[in-house]
Every structure is written in C-alpha cells, then in structure tokens.
Amino acid sequence: MKGNQAMSQKTLLKGMCVGMVMVSIAAFASAAMEKDTSGKLSLWYDQPANAWMTEALPIGNGPLGAMLFGGTDIERIQFNEISLWSGDRMPRKEDIEEYRMGAHQAFGDIFIHLGHAPEKVTDYRRELDIERAVHSVTYKYNGVRYEQTAFANHPANVIVVHLTADKPASYTGRIWLTDMHQGNIKLKDNRFTSVGKLDNDFEYEAQLQVLNQGGELKRAKPENSLRMPMSPLGLNFKKCDSVTFVLSAGTNFKQDFSRKWLGTHPHDAVTKWVDSASKRSVRELLGEHVADYQSLFSRFSLDLGTVSPEMQAKSTKQRLADYTNNNANDPSLEALFCQFGRYLLISCSRPGSLSANLQGVWNNSNQPAWACDYHSNINLEMNYWPAEPANLAECHIPFFDYIDSIRQVSALNTRKHYGDVRGWTIQTMNNSCGITFWKWNPPGSAWYVQHMWEHFAFGRDLDYLRKKTYPILKETCHFWEDRLKRRTDGTLVTPDGWSPEQYKYKPEEGVTYDQEIIYDLFTNTIEAADALGIDKEFRDRIAGMRDDLLKPAIGSWGQLKEWEIERDDPKDKHRHVSHLFALYPGRQISMAQTPKLAEAARVSLNARGDKSTGWSRAWKINFWARLADGDRAHKILRGLMTLVAETKTIYGKSGGGVYSNMFCSHPPYQIDGNLGATAGYCEMLVQSHAGRIQLLPALPSAWTTGSVKGLCARGGFEVDVTWKDGKPTVVVIRSKSGQPCWVTFGEKNWKSETKAGATYRLDHNLHDIDGD
Numbered sequence: 209m210k211g212n213q214a215m216s217q218k219t220l221l222k223g224m225c226v227g228m229v230m231v232s233i234a235a236f237a238s239a240a241m242e243k244d245t246s247g248k249l250s251l252w253y254d255q256p257a258n259a260w261m262t263e264a265l266p267i268g269n270g271p272l273g274a275m276l277f278g279g280t281d282i283e284r285i286q287f288n289e290i291s292l293w294s295g296d297r298m299p300r301k302e303d304i305e306e307y308r309m310g311a312h313q314a315f316g317d318i319f320i321h322l323g324h325a326p327e328k329v330t331d332y333r334r335e336l337d338i339e340r341a342v343h344s345v346t347y348k349y350n351g352v353r354y355e356q357t358a359f360a361n362h363p364a365n366v367i368v369v370h371l372t373a374d375k376p377a378s379y380t381g382r383i384w385l386t387d388m389h390q391g392n393i394k395l396k397d398n399r400f401t402s403v404g405k406l407d408n409d410f411e412y413e414a415q416l417q418v419l420n421q422g423g424e425l426k427r428a429k430p431e432n433s434l435r436m437p438m439s440p441l442g443l444n445f446k447k448c449d450s451v452t453f454v455l456s457a458g459t460n461f462k463q464d465f466s467r468k469w470l471g472t473h474p475h476d477a478v479t480k481w482v483d484s485a486s487k488r489s490v491r492e493l494l495g496e497h498v499a500d501y502q503s504l505f506s507r508f509s510l511d512l513g514t515v516s517p518e519m520q521a522k523s524t525k526q527r528l529a530d531y532t533n534n535n536a537n538d539p540s541l542e543a544l545f546c547q548f549g550r551y552l553l554i555s556c557s558r559p560g561s562l563s564a565n566l567q568g569v570w571n572n573s574n575q576p577a578w579a580c581d582y583h584s585n586i587n588l589e590m591n592y593w594p595a596e597p598a599n600l601a602e603c604h605i606p607f608f609d610y611i612d613s614i615r616q617v618s619a620l621n622t623r624k625h626y627g628d629v630r631g632w633t634i635q636t637m638n639n640s641c642g643i644t645f646w647k648w649n650p651p652g653s654a655w656y657v658q659h660m661w662e663h664f665a666f667g668r669d670l671d672y673l674r675k676k677t678y679p680i681l682k683e684t685c686h687f688w689e690d691r692l693k694r695r696t697d698g699t700l701v702t703p704d705g706w707s708p709e710q711y712k713y714k715p716e717e718g719v720t721y722d723q724e725i726i727y728d729l730f731t732n733t734i735e736a737a738d739a740l741g742i743d744k745e746f747r748d749r750i751a752g753m754r755d756d757l758l759k760p761a762i763g764s765w766g767q768l769k770e771w772e773i774e775r776d777d778p779k780d781k782h783r784h785v786s787h788l789f790a791l792y793p794g795r796q797i798s799m800a801q802t803p804k805l806a807e808a809a810r811v812s813l814n815a816r817g818d819k820s821t822g823w824s825r826a827w828k829i830n831f832w833a834r835l836a837d838g839d840r841a842h843k844i845l846r847g848l849m850t851l852v853a854e855t856k857t858i859y860g861k862s863g864g865g866v867y868s869n870m871f872c873s874h875p876p877y878q879i880d881g882n883l884g885a886t887a888g889y890c891e892m893l894v895q896s897h898a899g900r901i902q903l904l905p906a907l908p909s910a911w912t913t914g915s916v917k918g919l920c921a922r923g924g925f926e927v928d929v930t931w932k933d934g935k936p937t938v939v940v941i942r943s944k945s946g947q948p949c950w951v952t953f954g955e956k957n958w959k960s961e962t963k964a965g966a967t968y969r970l971d972h973n974l975h976d977i978d979g980d
Contacts, residue, residue: 248540249547251524251870252335253278256326256345260286260572261855261877262867265336267343267367269360270558270606272457273569274367276358278334278345280324283356285369286317289412290562290569291461293640297408297469299620309637309645312565312580314388314572315457316402316414318369321382324349338544338551341501342494352378357490361497362558366485368493369453377447382428384442385416388574395441398425399482403475413474414457415482423448452490456481461640463562463613469641504554507599508918510546510889512911513539525868528851532865539911545849548870549594549886552879553603557591562640563606564591568879577857577876582610582638584652585708586784590823590880592659593793593830593887596666597894599918599926604663611656611680614642618653622687631687636708650691650705651725653684658725658793661732664739668924668945674740681733682743685750688726692753693717700756702726707770707786718758718772720787728794730754760790760797760805767815768797768808778815783824783859785816785831792830795897799836810835818844822864822872826884833891833906841892842908848872848885893929896921900950903929903936923947924964939970 257263257277264275264286274287295310324347332347345356353374360367371379384400385393391404391412400416418425428442445451458478462471485493515538519527530536556568565571566587571580582588588607595604618632621644633653635644660677663669692700705719730750737747763769767776770787790796791809799806813831818840820828825848832841852865855876863875872881892906893916901921915930917940924945930938936953943949946964950957951974958974969977 248520249339249544250335250337251544251548252333253523253525253868254332254334256280256332256334257869259855261871262853263869265334265343265869266552266555266568266570266871267336267341267358267360268555268569269362269365269367270556270561271569272360272365272367272455273556274358274360274455275570275572276343276345278356279320280322280326280329280332280345280347280349280354283320283322284317285320285358285367285455286314286572287367287414287455287457288312288315288569288571289414289457289459290556290565291410291459291640292406292412293408293410293461294406294574295408295639295641296643297410297641299617299624299643307643307645309579309581309639309643310408311574311576312567312571312640313406313574315412316388317386318416318453318455319384319386320371320453322354322379323381324354338547339502339505340498341505341551341555342498351375354378357494359494359497360555361485361493362500363496364485364488364493365456365481366493367455368485368490368497369455370450370490371452372450376449377423379423379448379451380444380446382442382444383416383418383453384428385414387414393441395427395443398443400441400443409460409470411460411473412457413459413478414455415478417454417482417486418443418445419452419454419486420445420448421450421452454482454485456485461562463609465613465616465642501554504600504602505547505550508547508550508916510543510914510916512543512914515540524870525851528849528866528868528870531846531849532851537910539914542845542849545866545870546886546889549882550598550600552882553591553594553598553600553886556879557595557603557606559602559605559609561606563588563610564879564883566878566880570879577874577878579637579639582640583636584634584638584649584655585636585786586827587823587878587880589655589659589793590826590884590887592883594883594890595659596662597890597920598886599920601663601667601920604659607656608660608663608676610640611653611660612676614638615680615683617642618644626691629687629690631683631685631690633684633687647706649708650702651722651729653687654725654729655789657681657684658728658732661736662793662922664736665922666920666924668947670739673736678733678736678740678742681729681736682746684729685733685746688729689753692726694756698756699758700753701758701772708784710770710782710784710786713771713775716771716773720760720768720770720772721789723758724760724787724790724794724796727754727757727759727790727796730757731796760787760808762804762808766808766811768805768812770812776812776815780815781817781820781860783820785813785824785827788812788831792827792834792891798834798898800898806835818847820864821859821874822848822866822881823874823878823884825864826872826881826888829885829888830891833888834895834897836906838892838906838908839910841888841906842910845885845888848881890919894919894921894927896923896925900952901925901927901941903927903939903951903953904931904934907931907934909934923949925949935972936970936974937972939974941968941970942966943968 277284292313295308343358358369387402398418402414405411428444458474557564622632636647637645664673693703701718702722704715705722737743797805850865871877895902917928926942928940943962956974
C-alpha cells in the first residue's frame with residue numbers, strides 16, 4: 209500500500225478529505241496530547257518506563273487491559289484479557305485440596321521498533337490523563353515532533369494506539385506480536401492473529417490490525433538484532449505519515465457453570481470488534497471512548513487545595529519523591545491518588561466482564577503473585593469498597609455476577625467439605641470458575657454478599673434486591689443456620705473459624721471475625737426482608753439468632769479481642785486486622801452506638817501500628833475515619849503514598865507504599881490498596897452507615913478548605929460539600945429515591961422527607977436555603 213489510499217485507510221479516515229487527512233489527524237492528535245498540560249488530573253513522566261510493575265502505565269476497558277512503556281527506540285505494549293485463566297474449570301472426584309486453581313494469565317505483547325535513539329530525544333513527556341482515560345507520549349527527534357495516543361474503548365471493545373508526527377513520512381519501523389503461550393501467530397492483510405488453547409480447554413484469540421496513512425506496509429523477515437522478544441512474523445512500515453493499531457482479544461470463557469464455563473470460540477467476536485473499529489476514524493473512536501468513560505468518571509470531583517505552579521510542573525515521580533522524602537504538602541497529588549483509584553476501577557470492572565482480580569486486569573506473568581486471584585478474606589472485597597460511595601455503582605456489577613455464577617459450584621465444594629449443609633461458602637483463594645483453594649474462609653460468602661446489600665443500601669433498587677440479592681442473602685443464612693453451634697447457655701458460635709491470616713492457631717469456636725460477619729449478614733438479611741415486606745417467619749428466626757450470637761468483647765489490656773480466648777499480643781503487628789470488620793466495612797461497632805467497643809478498636813489499632821503492606825494501610829485509613837480521627841487517617845494515607853521500588857514479596861510492616869506509576873505496593877503490586885484508599889477518602893468526607901449522613905466526619909487538618917461533588921450516601925442520596933476552615937459552607941443533597949434524609953455536622957442537624965429527583969441546598973448551619 210504505497211502512495212494511494214487503500215480501502216482500509218479510506219475507511220479509517222472516512223468523511224475527511226484525502227488532501228486534509230494528514231493535517232487533520234496530526235492537529236487532532238496534538239490537541240489530544242496537549243490538553244490539561246497542568247497535569248492536575250494526569251500522571252506524567254519525563255522518560256520512558258523500564259519496569260512493568262513500577263513504571264509502565266495502565267489503560268483498560270474492563271475485559272481488556274494494557275500496560276504502556278512509552279519507548280522511543282522500541283515501544284512495548286503488554287496486554288491482557290480478564291478471562292484467560294489456567295487451572296481447573298470443574299470440580300474433580302479427588303479431594304478438594306487436589307484441585308488446580310491455576311492463575312490469571314498474561315496474553316501477549318505488541319512491540320513497535322521506531323529506532324529513535326533515547327540519547328537523541330528531547331522534550332519527552334509520557335502522560336496518563338485520567339480525566340479522559342488517554343495515554344500519550346510526545347517527544348522531538350531529529351527535528352520532528354512525534355506523538356502517540358492510546359486508549360481502551362469500552363463500547364467498541366478495542367485498544368487503539370495512534371502514531372502521528374508534525375512532518376509527513378516520518379514513521380519507519382517494524383511491529384510484531386508475541387503470545388505468552390506460544391500460540392499460532394499469523395499475518396494476513398496487515399492483521400496479526402494469535403490463536404491458542406490452554407490445557408483446560410480455554411481457547412483464546414487476539415487480533416491486531418495495522419493501518420497506515422501514507423507510506424507503505426510490508427511483511428518483514430525476523431530481525432534477530434533487535435533487543436526484544438521476537439515473533440517469526442513482523443510488519444514493516446516505511447515513510448508513513450501516521451500508523452494506527454487496533455487490538456482486541458477474547459476467550460471462549462462463558463460465565464455459566466451449567467455450560468462448564470465454555471462458550472463459543474472467540475474468533476467471530478474478535479473479528480467483528482476489530483473489523484468494526486478499523487472502519488471508523490480515530491477521532492470517532494476516541495470521542496466515543498471519552499464520552500463513555502466520562503459518563504462514569506465525571507460524576508465525582510474532589511478539590512483538596514492547590515499547590516504552586518513550580519510543584520505542579522514537576523513529574524509525578526518527582527512529586528511523589530518530594531511528598532515522601534521532604535514531607536511536602538501536596539493536596540492536589542492526594543486528590544489525584546483518590547481519582548486514580550476510580551480510574552482503575554472503571555478501567556478493569558465493567559458490566560458484562562469478570563470482576564477485578566488481585567491486580568485488576570493487568571498482569572504480565574503466567575505465574576503471578578497469589579495467582580492474581582479472587583482472594584476472599586479481604587482483597588476482592590476491598591477492590592469494590594469505593595464502587596458505591598465514589599459513584600461507580602455500575603462497576604460493582606461484575607462482582608455480583610461473579611458471586612451469582614459460582615453459587616452452584618461453591619455449594620458442591622461446600623458439601624464436599626462440610627457435609628450435608630445448605631448454602632455455600634468458599635476458601636481463601638479462588639479462580640474465575642469457582643475452583644477454591646487454600647484454607648476455608650467460612651464467612652467468605654457472607655462478606656461477598658454484603659456488597660450486594662450495600663448496592664441496595666446506596667441505590668434503593670428494590671427490583672434488584674428482590675430478584676438478585678435477597679435469594680443469595682437467604683441461602684447464605686441457611687449455611688449458618690446449619691453450621692452455628694448453640695452452647696448450653698444459648699449462645700451461638702461458629703464451630704471452626706480462624707482469624708485471617710493468623711496461621712499459628714488451629715480452627716476454633718467463636719472467632720471474632722466470623723461472629724462479626726455473620727452478625728452483619730443477619731442484619732442485612734433482616735433489613736432486606738423488611739424492605740421487601742416478605743418472609744416474616746424466616747426474618748424473625750434470623751433476628752433471634754442474631755441476638756444469640758457471641759458478641760465482640762474487650763480484653764485485659766482494653767483491646768477488642770481477636771479470639772474468644774484471651775491471646776491478643778500488644779506487640780502483634782500483623783497486616784490483617786480481621787477482628788475489626790465490625791468497625792469497617794461492617795456497622796456493628798460505632799462511636800455513637802457502641803462507644804466502649806469503638807474505644808477498644810482504637811486500642812487494637814494503636815497496638816497494630818500504622819505501617820504495613822499497602823492494602824493494610826488502606827484498610828486502616830477507613831478504620832480511623834470511622835473513629836472520626838481524620839489526622840490519623842491522613843497520616844496513614846501519607847504512609848501509603850510513600851514512593852517505593854521493592855517488588856519482591858514482603859509481608860511485614862516495611863515495603864507498603866506506591867510505585868512511581870501510583871500502583872499500590874503490597875509489595876508486589878496489588879490493586880486493592882489503590883481502591884481501598886479511594887474508599888478511605890470517601891469515609892473521611894461523608895459517612896452514612898449509622899442511619900444519617902455525617903458531613904466531614906474525619907476531615908484531616910491538612911484539608912482545611914476544599915470541596916467534593918458526587919459522593920453517594922446510603923438511602924439513595926448524592927452529596928456535594930464545600931468547606932472552609934474545616935466547616936461546611938454549602939451542602940447539596942440530591943435524592944434519587946425519595947427516602948427520608950437526616951444530615952449532621954457536629955451538633956447541627958437537618959431532617960426532611962424528600963422527593964425522588966429533588967435537590968436540597970443547605971447553608972453552613974444546615975438550613976435549607978430554598979425552604980421555608
């Protein structure tokens with residue numbers, strides 16, 4: 209394809225005059241790159257990434273994810289598809305401990321050899337604009353300004369990478385595709401196709417279409433001199449004005465146990481996605497992507513204060529370094545970190561796809577840490593803590609679909625282990641097909657279904673509660689009706705629990721973690737039955753059992769006891785704080801209703817300390833927010849935002865922080881710390897678990913002036929708060945469901961019946977500005 213406009217180029221740029229194509233695309237790409245140069249809602253860097261985990265930047269659309277390095281000599285784009293899993297699909301006849309859980313798998317890489325020697329590159333900038341979910345790279349080389357724009361379009365289910373320059377015929381290089389499972393790679397009509405099959409019968413396919421404006425594309429021979437992993441097939445591009453890459457991928461995974469998790473081969477679907485996107489202009493694809501993404505992202509905004517232009521002009525890595533080493537005050541960096549969590553959740557969890565795993569959707573290994581799994585004793589749940597309060601309820605749906613899909617197989621696994629019981633539960637580690645592994649987590653299913661209840665509590669969707677949530681709440685209660693042990697004094701205890709992850713103690717009765725989650729399950733089920741006006745006999749029976757549960761207790765040194773037996777060690781710095789579930793995300797312990805237990809939780813937290821793994825710090829932010837200690841929560845947030853580089857596994861108090869790409873470090877990378885931290889911001893600014901909307905309940909002194917818009921509260925409310933000197937000045941309440949509303953700030957109150965769709969504006973005294 210040399211000199212003339214082949215059909216693929218005509219369709220790529222349809223509706224545009226051929227003579228204006230190069231100028232129009234270059235101008236468009238330039239505008240895309242230069243938007244928001246202040247970097248307020250973007251991560252940016254002045255050099256390419258070298259390391260996948262700590263430096264590369266993520267884009268994603270739910271099922272597809274990619275990590276971009278921004279190389280000028282050789283660009284690497286590593287990509288994933290969320291349903292590509294190794295391991296067993298179905299339960300075996302062998303003992304359940306013999307199951308092969310497998311791991312989430314890496315899919316492949318795109319390599320683009322550009323040959324722009326880094327030492328000759330100037331004005332380099334690599335940026336991830338999280339306001340639009342667009343990755344860009346700009347630089348100058350030999351007098352030419354080069355630009356790369358990349359995004360993951362959810363409606364079209366493609367990843368698009370677009371290369372342009374400010375002078376024609378500037379792109380000459382080579383592209384090739386690799387497959388992490390040595391699948392069959394073919395090249396035809398400038399389209400790479402990679403096809404393979406795992407030993408569990410999961411089939412996969414990726415397609416990469418290459419499109420050029422000007423110049424030519426030509427099949428290449430292997431060039432062994434290149435310094436990156438090679439494919440036998442390559443495609444040369446020569447003297448092109450622009451080059452565009454359209455990628456999609458899929459598997460035959462079907463989220464249906466009755467179908468043995470197998471659907472049709474992905475070829476037809478992937479072909480349709482790539483064909484369709486390749487016929488559309490980059491402008492159209494980008495516009496569709498930004499509109500779709502911003503329909504979620506733009507619901508929520510956060511302003512915690514400004515910084516000097518000099519600080520704003522620094523790269524994200526330098527700002528993190530100053531924040532870490534110089535104790536710099538950088539409220540806009542803190543706001544960016546909150547929004548980055550929302551960006552990640554939107555990018556890895558969209559309806560119709562699997563739920564976010566331990567690394568979201570981004571994974572460069574076939575043997576990732578902890579299998580990149582669905583970890584049931586905190587991590588998967590933490591992924592979804594911000595979904596409701598941070599106004600991303602749709603992103604919660606994949607978790608609910610996952611729960612629904614594993615009910616049948618989990619019931620089989622549960623009966624195999626526990627005998628003749630109703631309902632189901634899970635072990636700690638789980639794969640996409642409900643294959644469960646390593647240490648039973650008896651209240652795990654109850655913790656899962658708490659999320660479904662919270663979806664109703666925030667959104668008040670009675671139809672979803674009736675059809676989806678309540679049946680799962682009820683069957684989970686059935687498991688505990690069959691499993692709880694009644695002592696001679698009438699107390700109900702779990703018979704064989706453990707407190708994650710305190711390995712040295714054998715399963716025993718009445719572990720606090722178990723008791724608190726079951727209390728939460730019963731409470732949610734009672735309130736669900738009341739909301740639906742159904743099942744009174746069952747509801748009353750569960751209410752009686754809840755009253756008989758062994759409750760949290762205070763120990764000899766004032767701590768909240770982790771076990772019924774007194775064995776808490778004040779020197780224990782364990783990363784898990786499982787026995788404080790009732791404080792957060794539960795609601796059994798609160799400062800207003802159970803002040804003594806709240807104080808005992810405070811004692812336990814002080815003993816545990818603030819330093820730990822990344823995700824543990826995120827949990828502690830939420831704990832301290834519930835205890836109304838904003839400065840302590842902020843101190844831990846600062847600790848979590850410590851710039852670190854370690855990638856080897858560390859379980860102790862050292863190592864937790866963030867990498868220069870803002871990924872949370874356990875270490876290694878886990879997405880739960882990012883998402884749990886975002887939930888922590890929400891808890892510091894608005895709480896609604898105690899039957900009222902509490903404004904600024906844990907506002908740090910570092911955030912004296914600011915605003916938040918679009919926070920969600922239980923009862924079906926959206927809340928905007930502007931504050932000054934730590935006190936609200938303007939409050940806006942939007943009622944989505946018409947529930948009664950009670951708003952508090954300190955001793956000030958506002959109570960009202962509300963109308964669905966109505967908006968209420970309150971002043972600094974919580975008086976209705978528009979009311980009588």
